[in-house]
Amino acid sequence: MKGLVTKSTGSWYQVLDQGTGRFFEARIRGKFKLIKTRLTNPLAVGDKVEFSLEQDDVAWITRIEPRKNYLIRKSVNLSKEAHIIASNIDVACFIYTLIHPETSLGFLDRFLACCEAYNIKPLILFNKMDILNDAARELVEETEALYQNIGYQTLEISSYSKLNLDTLQDIIKDQVSVFFGHSGSGKSTLVNALQPDLNLKTSEISSSQLKGKHTTTFAQMHFWEFGGSVIDTPGVREFAMIDVQKEEIQHYFPEIFRVGRACKFHNCMHINEPKCAVLQQLETGEIEETRYATYLKLMEEAEEINAQ
Secondary structure, eight states: OEEEEEEEOSSOEEEEETTTOOEEEEEEOSOOOOSSSEESOSOOTTOEEEEEEOGGGOEEEEEEOOOSOEEEEESSTTOSEEEEEEESOSEEEEEEOSSSSOOOHHHHHHHHHHHHHTTOEEEEEEOOGGGOOHHHHHHHHHHHHHHHHHTOEEEEOOTTTOTTHHHHHHHHTTSEEEEEOOTTSSHHHHHHHHOGGGOOOSOOOOGGGGOSTTOOOOEEEEEOTTSSEEEEOOOOSOBOOOSOOGGGGGGGSHHHHHHHTTSSSTTOOSSSOTTOHHHHHHHHTSSOHHHHHHHHHHHHHHHHHHHO
């Protein structure tokens, strides 16, 4: 029988039988090791699996199909262990809030780099536009223009004024989407605004509860009435790129990779090499300093992890 993992609570899973539409409580039979990284969870919401039914309608998952993509977070800082947040994603929506809470551009850039690394379409949602004054709106518009110029899709939204929710619905219709953002950024409120009968709790897991090597992470897929689904996940403090060499990082920053083709040396790392086109554009402001700072940080982390 073929199924879709729609909920993960650690040792137990919920599987949707794609033939009958029934949901079953499920467990794993056998060991799954699909990527080189040591994983804290062998299965994730969004995984397509094969399973068999036994007494009391308990499903045993026997096989997992290859993943199209996945997003992961580090289990411990600079650890090779990782936790898969979700898999087989069509659109990953990042909820950016300028205030209440303030979202750092570094966090956004990590998210975008992970989407590039694992071939996931990102969408940047500038949320809570209804509470911003004119100066704050202008700052959001400047930030939005920066990412649009790189090539990313953006949308200004508000769950309360319903700003552009129809447009968002059109984008994620019939897609498997995931909403990410800091605790308090309005992720659950947005889900409820799009489909009120889901009635998700709007309080989110605090960052302090996400610390630790053996953190239990609960994730669940909800199905939209207008078609498609959303994977609801607890707050994520940090995205990770595991099993990545530092030389590869520039591939995940489109503007750096694009400009880097004009560097004198084909293997230029854009740090202190002569006649580096990236460093030249950094000086002129054509490449954003915050983006470049995240690029350097990710290279440094990749080097440290691979040295372990």
